[in-house]
Amino acid sequence: MEVTKVINATRTFKIGEVETQALRGVDLSITNGEFTALVGPSGSGKTTLLQLIGLLDQPTTGSVFINGKEATRLNRDQRADLRKGAIGFIFQFFALIPTLTAYENIELPLLLNGMKPAERKARVNEMLEAVGLGERAHHRPDQLSGGQQQRVAVARALSINPSLVLADEPTANLDTENGKQVMDIMQKLNKDTGVTFVFATHDPRVIKYAQRVVTLRDGLIVENNGNSTKA
Amino acid sequence: MSQLLKMAFRDLGRNKRRSILSALAVSMGAALLLLFASVLRGEIQSAIQPTIQLQTGHLQVRAVxxxxxxxxxxxxxxxxxxxxxxxxxxxxxxxxxxxxxxxxxxxxxxxxxxxxxxxxxxxxxxxxxxxxxxxxxxxxxxxxxxxxxxxxxxxxxxxxxxxxxxxxxxxxxxxxxxxxxxxxxxxxxxxxxxxxxxxxxxxxxxxxxxxxxxxxxxxxxxxxxxxxxxxxxxxxxxxxxPDYQVLTWQKMTEVISQTEDLANSFMYIFYLIILGITATVVTNTLVMSVFERTREIGILLAIGMKGYRIMAQFLTEAAVLATGGVVGGLIIGGLLVGYFAVYGLPINVGAMGISGYLIRNIIYTQLTIKDTIILTVLTYIVTLIASLYPAVLAARMEPVEALHGIGD
Known part of the structure; x- marks a missing residue:
C-alpha cells in the first residue's frame, strides 16, 4: 500500500526578482514499510521533496498524497491534523523544545493527539526504552549529548505510531559512532514496527542502510533503484 | 491548560531578566495608575471639604x-x-x-x-x-x-x-x-x-x-x-x-466638579500614555521571544500543532507576565498610596487661583476598591491585547520558513 505518492510536483521559490526551481516535476511513490534514502548533492531538491511529502510546504504544481488522501487539497489546519497523526519528523538540527525534558518532548505529540494520561505515560516510557534513554527521561536537551538528543527526536517521531517518518540529514551533526547508533535504531524500528522511513542524506554510511535509493539532481529524480520491496 | 502554563513559565524563565523587567514595566504602569487615581480622588476631597468648611458652608442665604x-x-x-x-x-x-x-x-x-x-x-x-x-x-x-x-x-x-x-x-x-x-x-x-x-x-x-x-x-x-x-x-x-436666594454647597462648588471633570479628561489621556508604554514593552518582549523561538515554532507546527494553540501559548505567557505585573503593581501602588494617605503629598498651590476652588497644601491619597479593580483589570486587559500581535505573528508562521528560522 502506498503511504505517500508525489505526482509531477514542482516547487519554485521566488527571492526578490529571482526564481529558483527546486523541483522540476517529480513523481515518487513510497509504499508501506520502506526504508528509503533520498540522495543527491546540495541543492538537488531532496530536502524540498521531503518537505512536500511531510506537508510542511505545498508544491507549486502537482499533487502529494498521504495514505491515499490528496494533501494538496487540504487547508492549513487539515494538513496539521494529518501531520499530527500520520507523520513523524527527524531533523538535521536536534529539533527538540529546549524547555521540555526528554520525556516531555516525546509526550508532546501524544498530548496533541489527545492520548489519555496513563496510555501516554506507558507509550513515552516504551519509546524511551526503545532508544535506550530510559535513564535520561527527565533531562533537558542541554543536558543530553547530540546523539542522545537525536535519539529523543527519533522516539518523538515514532511515539504517535506514524505511517511515515521523514528524516532530513539525521546524522549530519553527529559523529560516526552516534550516527551509527541513530541509524541502527531507525533501522531496527523499521523492521520491528514496519513504519516507513524516508530520509534525505548524502552520507555514504547512511545510504548503505537504505533498501531503496532515490537520487535527485537539479530538481529531478535521475535514478530510482527501484528496490522498493522490504528487505 | 496546565501544559500551557507549564510551558509559559519555562519559556519566560529562559530569559529571566527580560521577563522580570517586562513584568516590572506592567507593575510600574499599574502602580502609577493607582497612585494617580488616588491623588485625583484625594484632591477632589481635599478641594470640596475645605471649600465647604471655609468658604461656602453647606448652605448660604443671601439677598436676592x-x-x-x-x-x-x-x-x-x-x-x-x-x-x-x-x-x-x-x-x-x-x-x-x-x-x-x-x-x-x-x-x-x-x-x-x-x-x-x-x-x-x-x-x-x-x-x-x-x-x-x-x-x-x-x-x-x-x-x-x-x-x-x-x-x-x-x-x-x-x-x-x-x-x-x-x-x-x-x-x-x-x-x-x-x-x-x-x-x-x-x-x-x-x-x-x-x-x-x-x-x-x-x-x-x-x-x-x-x-x-x-x-x-x-x-x-x-x-x-x-x-x-x-x-x-x-x-x-x-x-x-422671595426675599432671599438660598444656595446649596453643590451649586457653590460647581466649579470644582467642572474642574475635576476637566482634570479627569486629562487623566484619561495620561492613563492611555502609561498603558501605551506598558503595552509597547510587553509587545516588544513577546515579539523578541517569537523571533528567538522561530525554529521551535517550526518544530511545533511540524508535529501538528495548530496556529491557535501556538497563539494560546504566547497569550498564556502574556497572561503570566500580566498576572505577575499586576500583583507587583498592586503591591508597589498599594505601598505608595498607603504612604501618601498617611503622610500626604505636599503640593504647591500658591500660584493657583481658581475662584471658589480651594485646595489644601497637602493631598492625602484616597483609593477606592472600584478604582483599584477597574485599573487593575484595565492593565491586565491592555497587557493581553498587547500580546495579540506577537501571538498572531507566531501563529501565522509557515512551517518551512519557521524551521529555517525565518520569521514573517
Whole structure:
C-alpha cells in the first residue's frame, strides 16, 4: 500500500526578482514499510521533496498524497491534523523544545493527539526504552549529548505510531559512532514496527542502510533503484 | 491548560531578566495608575471639604440681588437684621449652625507693601468659625468687642513679614461706594493649610466690619452648616423665600466638579500614555521571544500543532507576565498610596487661583476598591491585547520558513 505518492510536483521559490526551481516535476511513490534514502548533492531538491511529502510546504504544481488522501487539497489546519497523526519528523538540527525534558518532548505529540494520561505515560516510557534513554527521561536537551538528543527526536517521531517518518540529514551533526547508533535504531524500528522511513542524506554510511535509493539532481529524480520491496 | 502554563513559565524563565523587567514595566504602569487615581480622588476631597468648611458652608442665604463676584455692600444687596433670619434658620432641626458674614474687599498695607484682600466680618464665637480659631498659630483670636484688631493668614503675615501685635493699615470699601481706612493691630495669625484662602482673607468682628463699611446691622450672607450635608436640598427648599436666594454647597462648588471633570479628561489621556508604554514593552518582549523561538515554532507546527494553540501559548505567557505585573503593581501602588494617605503629598498651590476652588497644601491619597479593580483589570486587559500581535505573528508562521528560522 502506498503511504505517500508525489505526482509531477514542482516547487519554485521566488527571492526578490529571482526564481529558483527546486523541483522540476517529480513523481515518487513510497509504499508501506520502506526504508528509503533520498540522495543527491546540495541543492538537488531532496530536502524540498521531503518537505512536500511531510506537508510542511505545498508544491507549486502537482499533487502529494498521504495514505491515499490528496494533501494538496487540504487547508492549513487539515494538513496539521494529518501531520499530527500520520507523520513523524527527524531533523538535521536536534529539533527538540529546549524547555521540555526528554520525556516531555516525546509526550508532546501524544498530548496533541489527545492520548489519555496513563496510555501516554506507558507509550513515552516504551519509546524511551526503545532508544535506550530510559535513564535520561527527565533531562533537558542541554543536558543530553547530540546523539542522545537525536535519539529523543527519533522516539518523538515514532511515539504517535506514524505511517511515515521523514528524516532530513539525521546524522549530519553527529559523529560516526552516534550516527551509527541513530541509524541502527531507525533501522531496527523499521523492521520491528514496519513504519516507513524516508530520509534525505548524502552520507555514504547512511545510504548503505537504505533498501531503496532515490537520487535527485537539479530538481529531478535521475535514478530510482527501484528496490522498493522490504528487505 | 496546565501544559500551557507549564510551558509559559519555562519559556519566560529562559530569559529571566527580560521577563522580570517586562513584568516590572506592567507593575510600574499599574502602580502609577493607582497612585494617580488616588491623588485625583484625594484632591477632589481635599478641594470640596475645605471649600465647604471655609468658604461656602453647606448652605448660604443671601439677598436676592447679591452678586458674590461684585462683593456689593449696598444695603439692598445685603441681608437685613441677620439675627432674625438666623433664628428662623436655626429652628430647622437639620441645621447645625448658622452665622452671619459680611464680606468686603480691602487693601492691607504694611510698610511699603500692600495687597488686596477679602475682609470678612464674622461672629468670633460661632461654631462655624471654629476652624479659624483652631488654626490659630500665633496670638489670640478676635472677640466680638474688638474694634481695632484683625487676624490674618500665615502666608499674608509671611509676605509682609509682620508679627502679632504689629499694626497694619486696612483700606475697606464701604456701602456708599467710598473707602474707609484704619490702623489695625494683628491680634492673631491663623493657618488652615489652604494657601489660596489664607493669603487673601482677613477677619474682624462682624460689628466692627459693619461699622467700617457702613452696613449697619446687615450681612452679606448667612453661612449655614448642616448636621448632614446630604440634607442641603431639603433645607434649601424649606428656606425658600422671595426675599432671599438660598444656595446649596453643590451649586457653590460647581466649579470644582467642572474642574475635576476637566482634570479627569486629562487623566484619561495620561492613563492611555502609561498603558501605551506598558503595552509597547510587553509587545516588544513577546515579539523578541517569537523571533528567538522561530525554529521551535517550526518544530511545533511540524508535529501538528495548530496556529491557535501556538497563539494560546504566547497569550498564556502574556497572561503570566500580566498576572505577575499586576500583583507587583498592586503591591508597589498599594505601598505608595498607603504612604501618601498617611503622610500626604505636599503640593504647591500658591500660584493657583481658581475662584471658589480651594485646595489644601497637602493631598492625602484616597483609593477606592472600584478604582483599584477597574485599573487593575484595565492593565491586565491592555497587557493581553498587547500580546495579540506577537501571538498572531507566531501563529501565522509557515512551517518551512519557521524551521529555517525565518520569521514573517
Amino acid at each position: 440681588s447679591y452678586n458674590e463676584n461684585k462683593i456689593s455692600l449696598k444695603w439692598e444687596d445685603l441681608v437685613a437684621n441677620p439675627d432674625q433670619v438666623i433664628a428662623q434658620i436655626q429652628s430647622l432641626p437639620q441645621v447645625a449652625v448658622a452665622t452671619p458674614r459680611l464680606v468686603a474687599s480691602g487693601i492691607v498695607t504694611a510698610g511699603e507693601d500692600s495687597r488686596g484682600v477679602q475682609v470678612i466680618g464674622i461672629d468670633p464665637a460661632s461654631e462655624a468659625n471654629q476652624v479659624f480659631r483652631q488654626g490659630l498659630i500665633a496670638g489670640q483670636f478676635i472677640t466680638p468687642d474688638d474694634r481695632d484688631s484683625i487676624v490674618v493668614g500665615k502666608p499674608l503675615a509671611d509676605k509682609f513679614d509682620i508679627q502679632v501685635g504689629e499694626k497694619v493699615n486696612l483700606l475697606v470699601n464701604t456701602s456708599n461706594g467710598n473707602v474707609d481706612e484704619q490702623l489695625f493691630t494683628v491680634k492673631g495669625i491663623y493657618s488652615t493649610n489652604t494657601t489660596t484662602y489664607d493669603e487673601n482673607t482677613v477677619f474682624m468682628p462682624l460689628a466692627k466690619a459693619q461699622t467700617i463699611t457702613g452696613t449697619e446691622n446687615h450681612a452679606s450672607t448667612i453661612f449655614i452648616l448642616l448636621k448632614d450635608q446630604t440634607q442641603a436640598d431639603a433645607v434649601a427648599a424649606a428656606l425658600q423665600s
